[in-house]
Amino acid sequence: MELIDKMYRWRFEECCQIRDVLYLTDFSPIGYVECAQRYRYEAARQASIAPDNEAWIQFNEGQALQQGLAGLAEFERIWVLCELHLNETWHALVEPPREGMAKLGVFSTRSPHRPNRIGMSCVRLLGIEGNCLHVGQHDLLDGTPVLDIKPYLPYADAFPDAGAGWVDAAEEQVFSLELAVEAAMQIEWVGVHAGWDLLNFLKVQLRTDPTDAKRKRIVAMDDGFRIAFRTWRVDYRVDQAQSSIEVFAIASGYSTVDLSEGAADKYQDKAIHCAFIAQFCNEA
Numbered sequence: 387m388e389l390i391d392k393m394y395r396w397r398f399e400e401c402c403q404i405r406d407v408l409y410l411t412d413f414s415p416i417g418y419v420e421c422a423q424r425y426r427y428e429a430a431r432q433a434s435i436a437p438d439n440e441a442w443i444q445f446n447e448g449q450a451l452q453q454g455l456a457g458l459a460e461f462e463r464i465w466v467l468c469e470l471h472l473n474e475t476w477h478a479l480v481e482p483p484r485e486g487m488a489k490l491g492v493f494s495t496r497s498p499h500r501p502n503r504i505g506m507s508c509v510r511l512l513g514i515e516g517n518c519l520h521v522g523q524h525d526l527l528d529g530t531p532v533l534d535i536k537p538y539l540p541y542a543d544a545f546p547d548a549g550a551g552w553v554d555a556a557e558e559q560v561f562s563l564e565l566a567v568e569a570a571m572q573i574e575w576v577g578v579h580a581g582w583d584l585l586n587f588l589k590v591q592l593r594t595d596p597t598d599a600k601r602k603r604i605v606a607m608d609d610g611f612r613i614a615f616r617t618w619r620v621d622y623r624v625d626q627a628q629s630s631i632e633v634f635a636i637a638s639g640y641s642t643v644d645l646s647e648g649a650a651d652k653y654q655d656k657a658i659h660c661a662f663i664a665q666f667c668n669e670a
Contacts, residue, residue: 415469415531417445417517422583423527426472427591427603428615430525431483432496433507436590438583439524441509443532445517452517463538464511464521469531470503484556485598494551505530508538561596562630563589569620572636572666576618580658584636587615588622592631596624614639617653638663 421441423429430436443466445451458464479489480497492500513520519535565573565585573584591602591613599605603614610623621635638659643649645656645663 413469413533415446415533416449416451416535417443417532419443419468419526419528419530419532421524421526421528424529425616426527427601428587429527430590431594433509433523433525435593436525436586437523438586438589440512440520440522441524441526443519443521443535445519447517455514455517455519458511458519458535458537459514461511461537463508464519465536465538465543466507466509466521466524466526466532467534467536468505468507468526469533470498470500470505471529471531472527473498473500473503475499476501476503481600482552482556483595483601484558485595487552487556490552504533508543558594559626559629561593561624563592564630564632566632566634568666569633569635572662573633575662575665576636579661580618580655582615582618584615584618584620588613588620588633592622596622596631610634617655617659636666 419441420443421439423439423441430439433439445455476492477497477499478492480492480495480499481487482490482495498505507525509524509526510522511519512522576582576584595601597604597606597611605612607621610621613620613622617639619637619639620633621637622631622633624631638645640656640659645660649656
């Protein structure tokens with residue numbers, strides 16, 4: 387009996403040593419994401435709702451990582467395991483992405499505020515160029531450190547009949563997006579002169595919960611709502627009954643004082659805003 391106790395004790399101590407070694411193991415990024423989405427409010431809530439998002443995953447040089455991509459090009463989708471690098475804290479209880487719901491445990495949600503800031507995203511693989519992956523339909527941010535890449539296997543990863551807890555019970559309203567003629571011209575102008583894809587941003591952010599000011603840069607206005615994208619503002623109306631949104635105006639986020647001569651130009655874009663105002667006669 388004493389011998390058995392010693393064996394169990396030795397085995398337990400061995401497991402603890404292995405656990406400690408694993409715990410102290412450092413994970414090094416194998417590469418980084420390059421994409422247009424930089425800030426948290428620009429990220430899609432889930433990759434599936436951002437079909438037009440594209441990004442590049444640039445692998446680090448000098449680690450023979452390019453050899454590890456052999457055979458990957460045959461897959462349509464891949465898993466990207468990454469570090470949620472902008473989150474410095476975690477919360478045991480978080481608000482689910484449905485207005486009016488009570489807080490839930492973080493492990494029953496996809497919240498990025500996790501004890502270990504590890505994220506996973508199933509994205510489309512559009513191509514491979516050298517040691518760089520071209521991916522689409524993503525919810526990543528520019529500069530995201532990538533920890534690993536795995537192929538998506540439908541037979542192993544897809545369980546369409548599986549229950550999804552509170553998600554099944556929380557019916558989600560999906561909105562269509564319509565542009566007024568003036569707004570469409572303004573969005574096109576911003577794309578050409580400022581380089582921003584406002585339309586894709588609006589499709590991703592207003593597809594669900596278009597009045598959720600807690601998670602998005604949205605404010606209520608007298609004639610609708612306004613959402614902010616960097617230094618630009620977009621005005622829209624919401625028709626809950628028809629599940630539709632009408633974008634009717636784009637405006638500068640700068641005031642007249644902000645655009646006055648000699649004012650600081652932190653983002654080096656005030657000349658573009660002045661040209662926009664001159665073109666469309668908007669008030670700043």
